[in-house]
Amino acid sequence: MARFDPRLAVNAISDVIQNRPLPLREFDQIYMKAGDMVMQAEFIARCFDGRDVIYVGDGDSIGLCVAYLRQRKVIDYGPRRIHVVDFDERIVKAVERFADREGMAEIVTSELYALPEGLLGQFDAFYTNPPWGSSNDGESVKVFVQRGIEALRSAGEGCIVIADDHELDWARNVLRETQQFAIRHNFFVQQMQSQVHSYHLDDAPDLKSCNLFIRACPGRLPGANSTPLDKQRLENFYGREKRMHVRYVRELIRPDYGRAPVGTYNLEHLEKDHGVQA
Numbered sequence: 001m002a003r004f005d006p007r008l009a010v011n012a013i014s015d016v017i018q019n020r021p022l023p024l025r026e027f028d029q030i031y032m033k034a035g036d037m038v039m040q041a042e043f044i045a046r047c048f049d050g051r052d053v054i055y056v057g058d059g060d061s062i063g064l065c066v067a068y069l070r071q072r073k074v075i076d077y078g079p080r081r082i083h084v085v086d087f088d089e090r091i092v093k094a095v096e097r098f099a100d101r102e103g104m105a106e107i108v109t110s111e112l113y114a115l116p117e118g119l120l121g122q123f124d125a126f127y128t129n130p131p132w133g134s135s136n137d138g139e140s141v142k143v144f145v146q147r148g149i150e151a152l153r154s155a156g157e158g159c160i161v162i163a164d165d166h167e168l169d170w171a172r173n174v175l176r177e178t179q180q181f182a183i184r185h186n187f188f189v190q191q192m193q194s195q196v197h198s199y200h201l202d203d204a205p206d207l208k209s210c211n212l213f214i215r216a217c218p219g220r221l222p223g224a225n226s227t228p229l230d231k232q233r234l235e236n237f238y239g240r241e242k243r244m245h246v247r248y249v250r251e252l253i254r255p256d257y258g259r260a261p262v263g264t265y266n267l268e269h270l271e272k273d274h275g276v277q278a
Contacts, residue, residue, distance in 0.1 A: 005074060009038045012072045013065050019098045020061045021090040023200075024249065028131035028140075028238045029059045029088075032209075036197045040211075041065035044127065044159065045078035047213075051124035052081040054151045056144050057113070059091060060129060064098055067108045083123070084110035085147075088249040112248055115150055121222030123151045129161035129209070135236040138162075138174035140244075142181045143233060145214075149185055150223045157190065157215040164195050164210035171207075178212065187214040 013034060023029035032040065037060065045066045055063040063082045070078040084095050095110040126148030131140040141162055148158050160178060163171040179189050195208040237244035 004042060006038070008072065008074045009042065009069060010034070012068050012074055013038050013041065016061050016064045016068055016098070019064070019094055020059070021088070021094055023059060024088070026238065026242065027088075027246070027249070030199050030201050032060045032062075032129075033198045033200060037062065037065055040197060041069055042075060043211075045069060045075055047159065048079045048125050048127075049077040051079050052122065053079040053083070053125045053127060054119065054123040054148065055082065055084040055086075056126055056128040056148045056151075057086050057130060058084045058095075058127075059086070059088070061091075061095070062127065062129070064095055064108060067099070067104050068102060071102055071104050071107075079125075080107075082108045083119070084108070085113045085115070085119075086110070087113040087247065089251040090249060093251050093254070115147055115226040117225075119151050120224070120226060121151070121153055124153060124156055126151055126156070126158040127161075128158070131238050132163040132171075132209075133174045133177075134163070134170045135240040135242075138177035138181075139233050139235075140237045141174060141178050143229060143237075145178065145181060146185075146227065149187070150226050152216065152222060154220050154222050155216055156222075157213060158187075160212040160214065161197065161209050162212060164208055168207075175210075175212070179214075182214040186217045186220045188217055189213070190215040 017034060017037070023031050041062055044062060053063070063084050066078050067082055069075045084092065086092055089112060092110045092112055095108060099105045099108040128144045128148050130144035133140045141160065145158065145160055152158070162174060162178060164175065165171040182189065190213040192213070193211040195210060197209045199207065199209070201207055234244040236242060
């Protein structure tokens, strides 16, 4: 096993961070802090070593981080295949461009959020960091988990990243609801890592999240179809009175995330007369 070099890992993760689009707060896109991304990516690479993994939404770009750490030889383990589905085309295209540029296109793929028949029951594991469900008793979390479960083979498992605060009633309730949902779908809670991630969240900077791992019970059969969502499950999806009403976020232009976008700055030139001090 390769020795884990934190400096090389941070440099690799910074490349991924430069590549990802800015978050859309109205859709609860809240990004994990860089140091925690490093630790998360290495940990998930170990947990899902040799597996086919689907990422149900991936604004943080943890999927890319996991693959890139291995591609840069920071680690010598990780998933066999990573597939990202997201309703935000900016994220989908950013994954595609980065994977192509870094020679990972055969390992990392992405598409707009959907679970066509070709994805059902095709993965060993899923990973999701969904909207945390503070205003809908965790229903938004359960929707993402449901899609992850539908993509699994019979003996699959999942990692769910959700809010974990011992003082917040809603966070504790969502943890309970998520675990009960998993049990009803023939899964059990395998392990939980409490309060291991921090976020760039201006209105709750101290709010952390956990890794909740679930595993299929023996004898579980993979699903044959993807269940449509009832309209009531879409209410307060992204927060109070923020109903899910957008099918896709479309990318209008191809941005260069490593450079400041035009329109965010202005240039004032030096005078042409000689003697003007710069």
